[in-house]
Amino acid sequence: MTSQRVGGVTPDAFKNCVVKLFFTCPMKGHYCLYSKSSFVLISRHPQIWIHIMFLFQQSLLSEPLSTQTTSMQVLKTLWEKTQVKGTHSFEAYIIQSMFPNKKDLDLVLMHLGEVRFFDLFGFSEEIGSWLCFMCNNPEKATVVNQDGQPLIEGKLKEKQVRWKFIKRWKTRYFTLAGNQLLFRKGKCKDDPDDCPIELTKVQSVKAVPKKRRDRGLPRAFEIFTENKTYVFKAKDERNAEEWLQCINIAVAQAKERENREATTYL
Known part of the structure:
Protein backbone atom coordinates (compact mmCIF):
# COMPACT_ATOMS: atom_id res chain seq x y z
CA MET A 1 0.00 0.00 0.00
CA ASN A 137 -33.49 -12.31 13.75
CA PRO A 138 -35.07 -13.79 16.91
CA GLU A 139 -37.57 -15.73 14.79
CA LYS A 140 -34.72 -18.06 13.76
CA ALA A 141 -34.73 -19.54 17.28
CA THR A 142 -38.17 -21.11 16.79
CA VAL A 143 -36.80 -23.21 13.93
CA VAL A 144 -33.99 -24.66 16.05
CA ASN A 145 -36.34 -25.46 18.91
CA GLN A 146 -38.46 -27.82 16.79
CA ASP A 147 -37.31 -31.27 17.89
CA GLY A 148 -35.84 -33.30 15.08
CA GLN A 149 -36.23 -30.55 12.48
CA PRO A 150 -32.92 -29.55 10.82
CA LEU A 151 -32.01 -25.90 10.86
CA ILE A 152 -30.06 -26.34 7.63
CA GLU A 153 -28.84 -29.25 5.52
CA GLY A 154 -26.99 -29.78 2.27
CA LYS A 155 -23.63 -30.44 0.67
CA LEU A 156 -20.37 -28.96 1.89
CA LYS A 157 -16.79 -29.75 0.98
CA GLU A 158 -14.50 -30.78 3.84
CA LYS A 159 -10.76 -30.25 3.61
CA GLN A 160 -8.94 -33.57 3.78
CA VAL A 161 -5.23 -33.94 4.58
CA ARG A 162 -3.67 -37.23 3.50
CA TRP A 163 -0.04 -36.22 3.23
CA LYS A 164 1.79 -33.32 4.75
CA PHE A 165 1.82 -31.18 1.59
CA ILE A 166 -1.14 -32.60 -0.32
CA LYS A 167 -4.64 -31.43 0.49
CA ARG A 168 -7.94 -32.27 -1.17
CA TRP A 169 -11.61 -31.47 -0.62
CA LYS A 170 -14.22 -34.19 -0.11
CA THR A 171 -17.94 -33.56 -0.64
CA ARG A 172 -20.20 -34.70 2.21
CA TYR A 173 -23.87 -34.25 3.08
CA PHE A 174 -24.39 -32.28 6.32
CA THR A 175 -27.40 -31.87 8.59
CA LEU A 176 -27.52 -29.35 11.44
CA ALA A 177 -30.16 -30.44 13.96
CA GLY A 178 -30.49 -30.59 17.73
CA ASN A 179 -27.10 -30.62 19.45
CA GLN A 180 -25.16 -32.06 16.52
CA LEU A 181 -23.78 -31.31 13.09
CA LEU A 182 -24.18 -34.65 11.34
CA PHE A 183 -22.34 -35.55 8.18
CA ARG A 184 -22.58 -38.56 5.90
CA LYS A 185 -19.71 -40.60 4.54
CA GLY A 186 -20.95 -39.90 1.01
CA LYS A 187 -22.66 -37.11 -0.93
CA CYS A 188 -26.24 -38.26 -0.28
CA LYS A 189 -28.34 -37.86 2.86
CA ASP A 190 -29.16 -41.60 2.65
CA ASP A 191 -25.51 -42.60 3.10
CA PRO A 192 -24.40 -43.91 6.54
CA ASP A 193 -23.53 -41.34 9.20
CA ASP A 194 -19.96 -40.51 10.14
CA CYS A 195 -18.93 -39.24 13.58
CA PRO A 196 -21.02 -36.12 14.37
CA ILE A 197 -19.69 -32.82 15.69
CA GLU A 198 -21.17 -32.19 19.14
CA LEU A 199 -22.19 -28.53 19.24
CA THR A 200 -21.61 -28.24 23.00
CA LYS A 201 -17.95 -29.04 22.32
CA VAL A 202 -17.56 -26.30 19.71
CA GLN A 203 -15.32 -23.50 20.96
CA SER A 204 -15.82 -21.11 18.04
CA VAL A 205 -16.93 -20.84 14.41
CA LYS A 206 -15.05 -18.42 12.18
CA ALA A 207 -14.74 -17.51 8.54
CA VAL A 208 -11.43 -18.35 6.90
CA PRO A 209 -9.59 -15.02 6.38
CA LYS A 210 -9.48 -13.84 2.80
CA LYS A 211 -5.69 -14.13 2.55
CA ARG A 212 -5.90 -17.85 3.47
CA ARG A 213 -8.67 -18.76 1.04
CA ASP A 214 -7.78 -20.72 -2.07
CA ARG A 215 -8.03 -18.60 -5.22
CA GLY A 216 -11.30 -18.89 -7.10
CA LEU A 217 -13.05 -20.79 -4.30
CA PRO A 218 -16.17 -19.70 -2.41
CA ARG A 219 -15.78 -18.46 1.11
CA ALA A 220 -14.83 -21.12 3.62
CA PHE A 221 -15.28 -21.37 7.37
CA GLU A 222 -13.73 -23.26 10.28
CA ILE A 223 -15.21 -25.02 13.29
CA PHE A 224 -12.91 -25.27 16.30
CA THR A 225 -13.54 -28.00 18.90
CA GLU A 226 -11.46 -29.11 21.86
CA ASN A 227 -9.58 -31.71 19.82
CA LYS A 228 -9.93 -30.81 16.15
CA THR A 229 -10.34 -28.01 13.63
CA TYR A 230 -12.70 -28.60 10.70
CA VAL A 231 -12.50 -26.59 7.48
CA PHE A 232 -15.54 -26.48 5.17
CA LYS A 233 -16.51 -24.58 2.05
CA ALA A 234 -19.94 -24.02 0.53
CA LYS A 235 -21.09 -23.73 -3.08
CA ASP A 236 -21.15 -19.93 -2.99
CA GLU A 237 -20.77 -16.95 -0.65
CA ARG A 238 -24.45 -16.74 0.23
CA ASN A 239 -24.58 -20.41 1.21
CA ALA A 240 -21.40 -20.06 3.28
CA GLU A 241 -22.92 -17.10 5.13
CA GLU A 242 -26.10 -19.08 5.84
CA TRP A 243 -24.14 -22.03 7.26
CA LEU A 244 -21.97 -19.75 9.38
CA GLN A 245 -24.97 -18.00 10.91
CA CYS A 246 -26.99 -21.17 11.50
CA ILE A 247 -24.10 -23.00 13.17
CA ASN A 248 -23.47 -20.05 15.48
CA ILE A 249 -27.16 -20.01 16.44
CA ALA A 250 -27.25 -23.78 17.04
CA VAL A 251 -24.05 -23.72 19.12
CA ALA A 252 -25.41 -20.92 21.34
CA GLN A 253 -28.67 -22.78 21.89
CA ALA A 254 -27.00 -26.16 22.48
CA LYS A 255 -24.80 -24.68 25.20
CA GLU A 256 -27.76 -22.90 26.76
CA ARG A 257 -29.72 -26.19 26.91
CA GLU A 258 -26.71 -27.92 28.46
CA ASN A 259 -26.38 -25.21 31.14
CA ARG A 260 -30.12 -25.29 31.84
CA GLU A 261 -30.11 -29.08 32.25
CA ALA A 262 -27.08 -28.96 34.52
CA THR A 263 -28.75 -26.30 36.70
CA THR A 264 -31.96 -28.33 36.88
CA TYR A 265 -30.05 -31.46 37.88
CA LEU A 266 -28.23 -29.63 40.66
Whole structure:
Protein backbone atom coordinates (compact mmCIF):
# COMPACT_ATOMS: atom_id res chain seq x y z
CA MET A 1 0.00 0.00 0.00
CA THR A 2 1.34 3.41 -0.88
CA SER A 3 2.03 5.78 1.98
CA GLN A 4 -0.61 8.41 2.58
CA ARG A 5 -0.81 11.17 5.14
CA VAL A 6 -3.45 10.96 7.83
CA GLY A 7 -3.74 14.18 9.79
CA GLY A 8 -0.06 14.85 9.24
CA VAL A 9 1.02 11.32 10.24
CA THR A 10 2.08 8.68 7.74
CA PRO A 11 1.01 5.04 8.23
CA ASP A 12 4.70 4.13 8.62
CA ALA A 13 4.58 5.75 12.05
CA PHE A 14 2.16 3.03 13.14
CA LYS A 15 3.64 0.00 11.38
CA ASN A 16 4.74 -1.63 14.64
CA CYS A 17 1.41 -1.00 16.41
CA VAL A 18 -1.67 -3.19 16.43
CA VAL A 19 -5.02 -2.76 18.11
CA LYS A 20 -7.20 -5.58 19.43
CA LEU A 21 -10.90 -4.69 19.27
CA PHE A 22 -13.73 -6.48 21.05
CA PHE A 23 -17.25 -6.16 19.60
CA THR A 24 -20.24 -7.17 21.72
CA CYS A 25 -23.97 -7.11 21.12
CA PRO A 26 -25.71 -4.39 23.19
CA MET A 27 -29.07 -6.16 23.24
CA LYS A 28 -27.87 -9.48 24.75
CA GLY A 29 -31.13 -11.21 23.91
CA HIS A 30 -32.15 -14.71 24.98
CA TYR A 31 -30.14 -16.36 22.17
CA CYS A 32 -27.52 -13.64 21.71
CA LEU A 33 -24.38 -14.92 19.99
CA TYR A 34 -22.16 -12.62 22.06
CA SER A 35 -23.81 -12.42 25.47
CA LYS A 36 -20.76 -13.99 27.15
CA SER A 37 -18.07 -13.49 24.53
CA SER A 38 -16.86 -10.97 21.97
CA PHE A 39 -16.13 -10.77 18.28
CA VAL A 40 -12.39 -10.06 18.15
CA LEU A 41 -10.67 -8.06 15.42
CA ILE A 42 -6.96 -7.23 15.22
CA SER A 43 -5.99 -4.20 13.13
CA ARG A 44 -2.67 -2.65 12.19
CA HIS A 45 -4.30 0.76 11.93
CA PRO A 46 -4.96 1.84 15.52
CA GLN A 47 -5.17 5.57 14.69
CA ILE A 48 -8.25 5.04 12.51
CA TRP A 49 -10.07 3.05 15.19
CA ILE A 50 -9.20 5.58 17.91
CA HIS A 51 -10.66 8.27 15.67
CA ILE A 52 -13.83 6.21 15.14
CA MET A 53 -14.17 5.64 18.89
CA PHE A 54 -13.86 9.39 19.44
CA LEU A 55 -16.64 10.06 16.93
CA PHE A 56 -18.84 7.45 18.61
CA GLN A 57 -18.35 9.07 22.01
CA GLN A 58 -19.13 12.47 20.52
CA SER A 59 -22.31 11.14 18.89
CA LEU A 60 -23.71 10.33 22.33
CA LEU A 61 -23.62 13.98 23.38
CA SER A 62 -25.22 17.18 22.06
CA GLU A 63 -22.24 19.28 23.15
CA PRO A 64 -18.55 19.01 22.16
CA LEU A 65 -16.57 16.51 24.21
CA SER A 66 -14.20 17.96 26.77
CA THR A 67 -10.64 16.71 26.75
CA GLN A 68 -10.95 16.29 30.52
CA THR A 69 -13.65 13.61 30.36
CA THR A 70 -12.69 10.07 31.28
CA SER A 71 -13.44 8.70 27.82
CA MET A 72 -11.27 11.32 26.13
CA GLN A 73 -8.42 10.73 28.54
CA VAL A 74 -8.56 7.00 27.76
CA LEU A 75 -8.46 7.67 24.02
CA LYS A 76 -5.61 10.13 24.50
CA THR A 77 -3.62 7.53 26.41
CA LEU A 78 -4.20 4.95 23.67
CA TRP A 79 -3.22 7.50 21.04
CA GLU A 80 0.03 8.36 22.79
CA LYS A 81 0.97 4.68 22.97
CA THR A 82 0.78 4.45 19.17
CA GLN A 83 2.82 7.57 18.47
CA VAL A 84 6.45 8.10 17.63
CA LYS A 85 8.48 11.17 18.49
CA GLY A 86 7.63 14.29 16.50
CA THR A 87 4.07 13.36 15.49
CA HIS A 88 0.92 15.33 16.29
CA SER A 89 -0.76 15.21 19.67
CA PHE A 90 -4.19 13.64 20.04
CA GLU A 91 -5.88 17.04 20.40
CA ALA A 92 -4.14 18.45 17.31
CA TYR A 93 -5.05 15.42 15.23
CA ILE A 94 -8.74 15.59 16.20
CA ILE A 95 -8.91 19.32 15.42
CA GLN A 96 -7.21 18.95 12.01
CA SER A 97 -9.10 15.80 10.97
CA MET A 98 -12.65 15.99 12.27
CA PHE A 99 -13.69 12.98 10.15
CA PRO A 100 -11.61 10.08 8.76
CA ASN A 101 -10.89 10.42 5.05
CA LYS A 102 -12.52 8.13 2.48
CA LYS A 103 -9.43 5.95 2.05
CA ASP A 104 -9.36 5.22 5.78
CA LEU A 105 -13.06 4.38 5.85
CA ASP A 106 -12.69 2.12 2.80
CA LEU A 107 -9.81 0.36 4.56
CA VAL A 108 -11.97 -0.27 7.63
CA LEU A 109 -14.90 -1.56 5.55
CA MET A 110 -12.63 -3.87 3.58
CA HIS A 111 -11.13 -5.30 6.76
CA LEU A 112 -14.55 -5.85 8.35
CA GLY A 113 -15.67 -7.62 5.20
CA GLU A 114 -12.61 -9.88 5.18
CA VAL A 115 -13.22 -11.09 8.73
CA ARG A 116 -16.95 -11.60 7.96
CA PHE A 117 -18.14 -9.03 10.51
CA PHE A 118 -21.22 -8.24 8.43
CA ASP A 119 -22.21 -11.92 8.36
CA LEU A 120 -22.59 -11.88 12.15
CA PHE A 121 -23.69 -8.30 12.83
CA GLY A 122 -26.28 -6.06 11.25
CA PHE A 123 -27.51 -2.54 11.98
CA SER A 124 -30.95 -2.37 13.58
CA GLU A 125 -32.87 0.76 12.58
CA GLU A 126 -35.32 0.15 15.43
CA ILE A 127 -32.65 -0.08 18.12
CA GLY A 128 -30.22 2.29 16.43
CA SER A 129 -27.26 0.02 17.02
CA TRP A 130 -25.33 -2.94 15.60
CA LEU A 131 -26.78 -6.25 16.84
CA CYS A 132 -25.66 -9.82 16.38
CA PHE A 133 -27.46 -11.95 13.81
CA MET A 134 -29.53 -13.77 16.45
CA CYS A 135 -30.77 -10.60 18.17
CA ASN A 136 -31.61 -9.13 14.76
CA ASN A 137 -33.49 -12.31 13.75
CA PRO A 138 -35.07 -13.79 16.91
CA GLU A 139 -37.57 -15.73 14.79
CA LYS A 140 -34.72 -18.06 13.76
CA ALA A 141 -34.73 -19.54 17.28
CA THR A 142 -38.17 -21.11 16.79
CA VAL A 143 -36.80 -23.21 13.93
CA VAL A 144 -33.99 -24.66 16.05
CA ASN A 145 -36.34 -25.46 18.91
CA GLN A 146 -38.46 -27.82 16.79
CA ASP A 147 -37.31 -31.27 17.89
CA GLY A 148 -35.84 -33.30 15.08
CA GLN A 149 -36.23 -30.55 12.48
CA PRO A 150 -32.92 -29.55 10.82
CA LEU A 151 -32.01 -25.90 10.86
CA ILE A 152 -30.06 -26.34 7.63
CA GLU A 153 -28.84 -29.25 5.52
CA GLY A 154 -26.99 -29.78 2.27
CA LYS A 155 -23.63 -30.44 0.67
CA LEU A 156 -20.37 -28.96 1.89
CA LYS A 157 -16.79 -29.75 0.98
CA GLU A 158 -14.50 -30.78 3.84
CA LYS A 159 -10.76 -30.25 3.61
CA GLN A 160 -8.94 -33.57 3.78
CA VAL A 161 -5.23 -33.94 4.58
CA ARG A 162 -3.67 -37.23 3.50
CA TRP A 163 -0.04 -36.22 3.23
CA LYS A 164 1.79 -33.32 4.75
CA PHE A 165 1.82 -31.18 1.59
CA ILE A 166 -1.14 -32.60 -0.32
CA LYS A 167 -4.64 -31.43 0.49
CA ARG A 168 -7.94 -32.27 -1.17
CA TRP A 169 -11.61 -31.47 -0.62
CA LYS A 170 -14.22 -34.19 -0.11
CA THR A 171 -17.94 -33.56 -0.64
CA ARG A 172 -20.20 -34.70 2.21
CA TYR A 173 -23.87 -34.25 3.08
CA PHE A 174 -24.39 -32.28 6.32
CA THR A 175 -27.40 -31.87 8.59
CA LEU A 176 -27.52 -29.35 11.44
CA ALA A 177 -30.16 -30.44 13.96
CA GLY A 178 -30.49 -30.59 17.73
CA ASN A 179 -27.10 -30.62 19.45
CA GLN A 180 -25.16 -32.06 16.52
CA LEU A 181 -23.78 -31.31 13.09
CA LEU A 182 -24.18 -34.65 11.34
CA PHE A 183 -22.34 -35.55 8.18
CA ARG A 184 -22.58 -38.56 5.90
CA LYS A 185 -19.71 -40.60 4.54
CA GLY A 186 -20.95 -39.90 1.01
CA LYS A 187 -22.66 -37.11 -0.93
CA CYS A 188 -26.24 -38.26 -0.28
CA LYS A 189 -28.34 -37.86 2.86
CA ASP A 190 -29.16 -41.60 2.65
CA ASP A 191 -25.51 -42.60 3.10
CA PRO A 192 -24.40 -43.91 6.54
CA ASP A 193 -23.53 -41.34 9.20
CA ASP A 194 -19.96 -40.51 10.14
CA CYS A 195 -18.93 -39.24 13.58
CA PRO A 196 -21.02 -36.12 14.37
CA ILE A 197 -19.69 -32.82 15.69
CA GLU A 198 -21.17 -32.19 19.14
CA LEU A 199 -22.19 -28.53 19.24
CA THR A 200 -21.61 -28.24 23.00
CA LYS A 201 -17.95 -29.04 22.32
CA VAL A 202 -17.56 -26.30 19.71
CA GLN A 203 -15.32 -23.50 20.96
CA SER A 204 -15.82 -21.11 18.04
CA VAL A 205 -16.93 -20.84 14.41
CA LYS A 206 -15.05 -18.42 12.18
CA ALA A 207 -14.74 -17.51 8.54
CA VAL A 208 -11.43 -18.35 6.90
CA PRO A 209 -9.59 -15.02 6.38
CA LYS A 210 -9.48 -13.84 2.80
CA LYS A 211 -5.69 -14.13 2.55
CA ARG A 212 -5.90 -17.85 3.47
CA ARG A 213 -8.67 -18.76 1.04
CA ASP A 214 -7.78 -20.72 -2.07
CA ARG A 215 -8.03 -18.60 -5.22
CA GLY A 216 -11.30 -18.89 -7.10
CA LEU A 217 -13.05 -20.79 -4.30
CA PRO A 218 -16.17 -19.70 -2.41
CA ARG A 219 -15.78 -18.46 1.11
CA ALA A 220 -14.83 -21.12 3.62
CA PHE A 221 -15.28 -21.37 7.37
CA GLU A 222 -13.73 -23.26 10.28
CA ILE A 223 -15.21 -25.02 13.29
CA PHE A 224 -12.91 -25.27 16.30
CA THR A 225 -13.54 -28.00 18.90
CA GLU A 226 -11.46 -29.11 21.86
CA ASN A 227 -9.58 -31.71 19.82
CA LYS A 228 -9.93 -30.81 16.15
CA THR A 229 -10.34 -28.01 13.63
CA TYR A 230 -12.70 -28.60 10.70
CA VAL A 231 -12.50 -26.59 7.48
CA PHE A 232 -15.54 -26.48 5.17
CA LYS A 233 -16.51 -24.58 2.05
CA ALA A 234 -19.94 -24.02 0.53
CA LYS A 235 -21.09 -23.73 -3.08
CA ASP A 236 -21.15 -19.93 -2.99
CA GLU A 237 -20.77 -16.95 -0.65
CA ARG A 238 -24.45 -16.74 0.23
CA ASN A 239 -24.58 -20.41 1.21
CA ALA A 240 -21.40 -20.06 3.28
CA GLU A 241 -22.92 -17.10 5.13
CA GLU A 242 -26.10 -19.08 5.84
CA TRP A 243 -24.14 -22.03 7.26
CA LEU A 244 -21.97 -19.75 9.38
CA GLN A 245 -24.97 -18.00 10.91
CA CYS A 246 -26.99 -21.17 11.50
CA ILE A 247 -24.10 -23.00 13.17
CA ASN A 248 -23.47 -20.05 15.48
CA ILE A 249 -27.16 -20.01 16.44
CA ALA A 250 -27.25 -23.78 17.04
CA VAL A 251 -24.05 -23.72 19.12
CA ALA A 252 -25.41 -20.92 21.34
CA GLN A 253 -28.67 -22.78 21.89
CA ALA A 254 -27.00 -26.16 22.48
CA LYS A 255 -24.80 -24.68 25.20
CA GLU A 256 -27.76 -22.90 26.76
CA ARG A 257 -29.72 -26.19 26.91
CA GLU A 258 -26.71 -27.92 28.46
CA ASN A 259 -26.38 -25.21 31.14
CA ARG A 260 -30.12 -25.29 31.84
CA GLU A 261 -30.11 -29.08 32.25
CA ALA A 262 -27.08 -28.96 34.52
CA THR A 263 -28.75 -26.30 36.70
CA THR A 264 -31.96 -28.33 36.88
CA TYR A 265 -30.05 -31.46 37.88
CA LEU A 266 -28.23 -29.63 40.66
